[in-house]
Structure formats: structure tokens, C-alpha cells
Amino acid sequence: MKWFRLVWCWSGGVKDRSKPKFSRLVQLAIFVSVVTVPTAGWLKSSWGERSPKLLAQESPVEEGLIESSQQSPEFELPEAGLPEAGLPESEGWTEPNATAAEKSAIQTATPSPVCPIKPISASEQIERLVTGTSLALVENWGALLAAQFSATAFPQVHGMARLSRVPVIMYHDILPEKEVFFDVTPAEFEAHLQQIQEKGLTPISMDHLVAHLSTGLPLPEKPILLSFDDGYQGHYDYVYPLLKRYGYPGVFGIYTNKVGKQFGRSSLTWAQLRQMSADPLITIAAHSLSHPPDLGELSENRMRDEIVQSKRILETELGIPINYFVYPEGKYNEQVQDWVQKAGYRAALTMNDTVDLYAGASKDLLSIERIGQGNFAAVLDQAYGGPPLPLLGSPFRFDAPVQLGKVTSNEVPLILATGGRPVTLHADSRYQVAEIVKDTNALAAVDGGFFSLEFLDSNVMVGPILSQSTGEFVPGNPKEIPRIARRPLVLINPSQVKYIPFDPQKHNTLAGLKAELPDLTDAFVAAAWLVKDSQPQPAQTFGNLFDFDAARDRAFWGIDQAGRPIVGVSGDYVDSVTLGESLSRVGLRDAVMLDSGASASLVFQGESQMSYEPRPVPHVVALVPPEGLQMRSKCE
Template structure:
């Protein structure tokens, strides 16, 4: 069921607008942000006014804004709400599309006439249609209902691994004679877009469904009936308001009256609409509308809004079925695993791509930090140590090019020295304090009043060997972190190369970088899907750097850094002495 969250509602649209009948409460359109006032307006109008005349004025002003100022319709409404807000909401404000849904590839296939002998190029024979259905089954694609994909577009919830929606336009008799039996045989749901003027015989053309056939089909749970206007005009945008109103409202009214069902969806004839047309569709009480684009095939998640859900012509079925992806819940399956830690696994490097973002991940071994005496490239910091891999670590003061001064407290077994933070500590409050011990890791909110001494961090972890303050939690307890968790962190929502480290669901340490620019919120979702149960963002942007066995794994020369998170091989003997850093050219060794 579509959930409509918007800034308000208005009453019947019949007031002074020539609409034949008032709309029901369920058909009330949103009162959305108004454009700048015209010269004839003055003052503010409250939708909560106790004056009846003021309420009517608000109704008229709101409707006028939708009809006279189409630029405030769907596209501007979505822009005003903001993509970040939509991405983090459990349900996107109607008719917006949830940002998570935009990362998935859910094709809605569009068919027209199905008949034994083609008359135009986009006709399909029954044999071709059955071949399409066989391909859907053989490729493991799952046809889903329009109800389900609309719910997905509003919530971002995952769908089956390879989903598709089947739609058939214009109400041809072949839809009953050929399509409907095949849908029953394969148990596939589908949408039939019908314009009642054709069923009634008022519009003469090709074959048509009858009301009796539609009655039989509408009782089948596989079938969804959508309104397709009354007479199927070639371009709704060219109609005056009175005729446009009839095509949109009366098609819903007639279908609901004749079939005794609720008509929730509208299909634009020939896919043509604009802000004025979509505003009338919203006002009529439709939950969503289907369109098409002759120039470009688009997946449903690429649509402007629920009032303009894109479809793909059936001639592109091969690539649509191949690319279909519903964001299946791989993450949820991975959550079953150890909640402890494993510092004895071998160190492995892998390159993966999730949602179009390539990642380089190195996992295994024992995590440590190295606080160098100056700034170096990460491979240089690893020279002379037993560390197999490292990623750039915490933030540092860039006032002096050769300074190793960190922002926030730092404790590294490479030096054995705890260095407290300075006056910038208060700005780091609640940022993740990373504590690494002999057999475990903790990520806790940094409290400058408690954690700026060695005693303070030892109170949190008695066997702590390394500590520093990270940028932000990307994943916490298997959950990607929402926008609000990043607070005032600079550029967290910008697309940049990012560095991170954390613990996967098997308890192994993981370090890595994004090989393409990505914002922090999206990166958290990707890392959760990649199997990390906790992940911290490190210094990123120009500092983003990752090294493995002495080689840099980034395709650019990053900014030199003084601090890294490194992975030691598990075979390092606990009693051995290991060189892990240099200061003033002299090696420092520590006992394990």
C-alpha cells in the first residue's frame, strides 16, 4: 500500500474550477511548496485557519499553484525535499522515489498487441510471447506485481534477485485470448492498461477486450487493471483542462464502476505528460502512473517520481532480463556468523564492485597502527616492517608538511607512547574512538573529557595497544549509518575517494578504499552489503591510500600521511620482536 507523506491536504477541487464532482478524501492532492508570490497576493495563508473562507482561499491558491505554476510540480517538489532526506527516510514522501531504489535495476516491460500476424513492428506473436516467458523462467527472473514495485520504489526495500514487471497496453482481445492463459500457466502477474472508450465501442480501432472478459481477469490475483485515459488521445499535454480532467478522472470512475475494483494506477497514452498532466493524475487519487520514453530505456528506479514510472519496450527484453537486479538481501544472509574476533586468518586481497562502486578490500591478520615520525607514502611507512598491508589512518594537522601531529589523541604500539589531543578535541566529540587490543577491537564514541589520557582509554580496554579517533562510523552492528549520524563532518555527503577499516562478520579485520568517488552514506550501505559488521571511515579524499606487499593500490599519488592502520601476518610469533616503524632513522621494535 502506498503511504502518502506530504505537507498537507486540501479539499474537493470542484470549487470554481468546473470539475463535475468533488474528489473523495483519498483523492486529495498535496499542498506543496508555493512559488514566489505574485503581485496580486499578499500575506501568509495558514492551512490551520479557523475561518471557513480562509480554508477555501487556501484550497483555491493551492490548486491554482498546481495548475498555473506547473514548475512547482513533481520535479521541484522532489528537489525541495532533498535527496539525502529521501535516502534516509524509511518511506520516501509521496510521490518521491526512495534513493535506495535508484541503485537497483527493476525493468518494467511494455507490450502492446499480441496477435497471430504482426501489423506493426512492436506487435508480438503468441509464440514470441511464450518464448519471452520461457526466457524469464530459465534466467531465474521473477515477475512481480505493480503493487510490489511501487512499494519498493517508495521504501527502497529489496526485491527478489532478478525482478521484472510485465505490462500490456490498450486492451486488445489478444490480451485475453493469448496473454491471460500464458500468465496463468506460468503464474506470472501482469498489468493491463485499459481505456474504457474502446471497450464501450466509442473508439473504433483494432480488437478490444469486452467488459465480460475484463470481469473475469480482474478477479484473478495475478491481474492488475490500470486506467489508460478514456479515449487514448495522442498527447494529453495538448488538451485543455476540462478535457484533460475528463480523460484522467472519468477513466478511473468508469473502470471502478464497471469492474467494482479500486483503480490505483494510470498509464499515460504514448507516455506523454508534463507537470500539469501529472498534477491532475495526483489530484484524481492515483497512487502511481506509468510512462515510456521513445528515446531511452530506463529502469523504474531511474524514474522522476511515482507519477512517471519509466518502462522499457519489449524489444529490449534480452538486456533488461540480463541486467535486472532487485537489491537482494545478501547482507542479511551474511549476518549469521561470529560476533567475536579472528586475528589468525591469512591476509587476502580482493577487488569487488557493488552498486557500481569498485572496492579494494584486504582482510585477515592482526590489526595494528603505525605512527611514523613524519609524513610518508603508505608503502614507505611499511618498509622494514612485517606488515603486509596498510591504509592511511587518522586525521592529522596539515600546518607543517613534515609534521606527524595528529588531530585527537593517538596511541600506537609502534612508538609505545600515548599522545593526548589538543584544543581540537571538543570538535571530535562522539566521533568513533578506535581501540585495538591483543584479541579484540572496540569502536566507541569519543569523549574528550574521559579519553584524552592513557588511563582513560585503558579504562575502556585494559589491554589496549593502539588508539586513535576516526572520521565517522560507516557501519555499526551490521547497519549502515544514516545521514544524521555524520553530524557536521566536512564533505561527508560529497563524492570522494574514501578509506576505511573495520571488522567483517567473521571477526576478521578489513582495510580498504573505494576505487571510485562515493559519498559516506552510500559507502556504508555498500560495506554492509560487502559483509562488514563494523566499519570506520578514515582520512579520505587526497589522503586515500592503500598498500599491499610494498605496492600502492591506488591509481594516483596520494597526500603523504603520518599514520596508518596495518595488518600483520598471523604467523608472526607472539614472542618475536618485530620492526614496525622508524623514528629518526632508527628502527623501533616491540615485543608481541
């Protein structure tokens, strides 16, 4: 199978090469060369042909994390053979029972350079993602171009990747008779693989996950990554044969002092690891030298050895690059992460004892979250490879299906409706949101802008208002609008949305609004920016907005990194700054706060998503099908 390699050239007049935007490119040449590469049989859809064993996938419905039903396991250090507290922590420290070769490798190795890792280029990330696939099957070339220009700086997670839900499943020992609760039998493990097959998931490699997190390029529709810690004999006897039988990749975290030794439990040998590492399905990751309970509590020299030398020993013994690290017991601090980066790792896996998170919710590439195998079944129906990247030059996508999602970000529960075309509805009085959208084709809606509280049945808004539902422009009260200057003015037309600072002198006439956005259909003034240009907004940007720093129910709407509109509410009390941080982490490009507190209300397919009855409102932001707003006759 063939794929197309993109070679980028631009020259002449590029003043700022750190920001290669189209406006700065005088020439852009794309050379297409055809390269033949082997195709992995387990890839599907835009990734190529998949094994006949794997069934069709279904579209995901909900987003969200999976609350842990059990805590992630803690590794028990063997009683003998590993260092104890109080042992010398010199640069030449080695595990007491290490072989001569291991001691030599540890003691003679030159410390890693302390300069930061060189970020992987976007083109390299894309090549990693599509190696073994056909780019002709990727949705569009524009998505590849977008990824080329929008790849994030290491170690950040791309905003588009935050919209995906990739479970990284964590296993430990696989053996016929369980010894602790988190052990898994071979029969149970094969049952997991069968469920993956039956539910149409696509197991991916660590390389594919990291490329996705870096560039935002979508993965197969329902991806999953399988990881195995500590290098037990069962990984060779049971896991490896089953992965080969099903054609599934996996990543194995190895701590080197254990290899070939009996430290309470079984261990892989170097010969077995060499055989496994030669298989394209298998990725070997470093898991330290001795699996200390907390790398952050070690001296810097010992910390460095655990991180740097484990990489070098594995590379020497296996003859392959080791690009990934697995934190023992998932514990790390900034100093540990610094050494992981200095050592040259491209990413690191962690774990969380209290909550299970998908990979896209990770802080960064040096702390990729995993989910314990005890919650395996709960995540299968939630897996989602992320939305397609928008075409370059088309930052909005109003043709996506409208879906309801629930996700917890930064400890803030969020209820979101995503997709469709955004419109506003301005009612003749105040009603529940469900009543306002009842006679329309709106699939989801959230309460909208601020309204005057002078009369209980008034539909008068604070600031100018234009809505598709009425087609009528109503200017704001000249005495009120100076107080809302600089707040986000929301402008909508059939192809785009603009959020600009409201200027009372320019924006209180229909002509003034249309001068900002031709073909205008909707306009209103929102409360404040929560996210602007992908950045959460700090406290000082909220100015004199009442109670912005108080914990309240909040409503919002915006555009995600895929260009799709999103309306939503917080599932609990939250202040505005924290909400903005949470929305940024789940991939919103821009988001503004709507009327909140008792007014906060979200409706999906006619049903309220709130746990209380909200205050009636006169205005909503709604998501309708791509064909646009349709009003039903009262007689229907």
C-alpha cells in the same frame, strides 16, 4: 497453506504514538491467529513453494543501473478519435468517439476529494506482501517486527528497498509482425519468459513491489515485474495466455478511451479486460483517458479528468479497485503527482528516456522507474530482492558476505563493497591500499582517515588512532585536535559501530574512547558526516572542511539500512553534499567521508578499483570475513 497474522496492541504510558519505539511501549501483545489462504504457485523461498518449471536462483554480484542502448519509445497518438490541441478543456470534456456509457461516466462523476491519500499502514503492506505465502518460512519474526515499526510514510521509498535491484520491464504492443522498433513478437516475448525461468528469476505482482518499496521487506532473491502499456489486442491474444502458461503475474496500463475502438492500432475490449482482471495474475492500472503526450501541459480540469475519471471508469466497468497509475510517456510534474495522490492511487509507474533505473532507485512511490524491454537481457543477472531486515534490537549485521557493487545514484557513479566485519589497519608508513591489506584476510578496503603531510613516509594521523592491526592507541597532537572538534569520531567493537562528534577534551585518551564504547577495537576521526540517521547532510554541517563543496574523487564508509558495513568511492568527481544525497538514496543509514582527492582508493580482493594510481596512505578501513581480522605471517 497457513500464515500467521500479527495483531499489535500497546497501551499505557505511550506519550508519542507517532513514534512507537520500544522505550515508549509499556505493553506489547502479539496475538497469533491462523488464517488459511490460497498459495500462488509461482512464489519461492520465503514466499512459499514455486512452480517446478522455475530453476534455482544465484546470488547477485553487482549492483547498478543499466545504461540505455536505445531510448524508451514514445507513444504515437492516433490520427483520429482523440482530442487535439485547442479542443475545449472544460470539466465535462470527453473523448469525441466515446460511447454513451463512457460519456455519462465522465460527465456525471463527482470530482475526487482533494484531501491527501491516507497512507497504507505497515500491517496492511506486510499482509499484501505475504498473502499467499507462509510466514513460517520468512527468515525471522524480528524482520517482520522491524518492518511493522519502520514502514515509511507515503509516498517515500524505504531505505532497505533502495538496496534491492528490481527491474520493472516495460512492453508495448505484442504482434506477429513488428511495425516499430519497440514492438515485440509473440515468439520474442515467450523467449523472454523462458529466460526468466532458466535464470531463476521470480516474477512478482505490482502489490508485492509496492509493499516491498514501502516496508523494506525483502522480495524473492531475483525478482522481476512485467508491465504492459496501452491495452493492445496482442495483450489478450498473446501475452495473457503466455502469462497463464508460465504462472507469471503482470500489470497492464489501460487508457480508457481506446478500449473497444480502433485508433490506428488494435485494442482490447471491455469483455476481454473483464476476463483478464478476474485472474489473480493480472493487475489493471489506469493509464489516463486519452493518453495525452504530457499530462503536465493540460489545464487542471483536463488533467484531473485524465487521472481521476480513468480510475473511475475502470472501476465501474471491471468491478475492482484500481490502485495504480501509469503516466503516459512517463511524463509528470508535481501537479500531476498531486492529482494522482488525490485520486487515491497507491503508486504510479513512469519511464526515463535517457537512463534505466531499478525500482529501488525511484524518487518515490508516485514515480516508480521502469526499464524498456530492449534492455531485458542486460538486467536479468542483476536482479536482487534486497537483504534481510535486521532483527529488532540488532541494528548491525557483520555476517553478510562481502560483495562488490556498482550503482549510479542521483547521476553519481558509485563503487561499493558491502558486508563482512569492519576493521581498521594502521601501517608503519605510507603504502597503496592493496599493499596494506596484502598480508591480511581483508576482502575489501578503502583509504581511511586524514594523516599528517609533514613527512612523506610518516604514518602520523590527524586525531587519535586505535587499530586492530597494531593494538596500539596513539593520541592526537594536542595542538591539532581543537581544529577537528565535532568531526565524526568512528568507534568500532565486535558488535557495533558508533559515529559521535569528536570532543578534544574527552576523546584523546584510550579511557575516554572506551567510555563511549566498551570492548573498543578501532577508533579514528573522519572528515565529515555525509549521511546521518538516514538523512543526507546539508552544506552548513561541513563547517570549515577544506574543499567540501568542490568536485573531487571521494572516499567514504558507513552502515546501510540492513546494518551491513559499506566502504566505497565515487566513480567520478563529486562534491560532498551531492555525494551524501546519492548515498542516502542507495540506502546508507550513516556514512562518513574519508581522506579524498588523490588519496581516494578502493581495493576488492586485492585489485584496485580506481582508474588512476592513488596517493600512498598509512590508514585504511577494511572489510574482513565474519570471523574477524587475521594477519598472515611474512614467511607464508
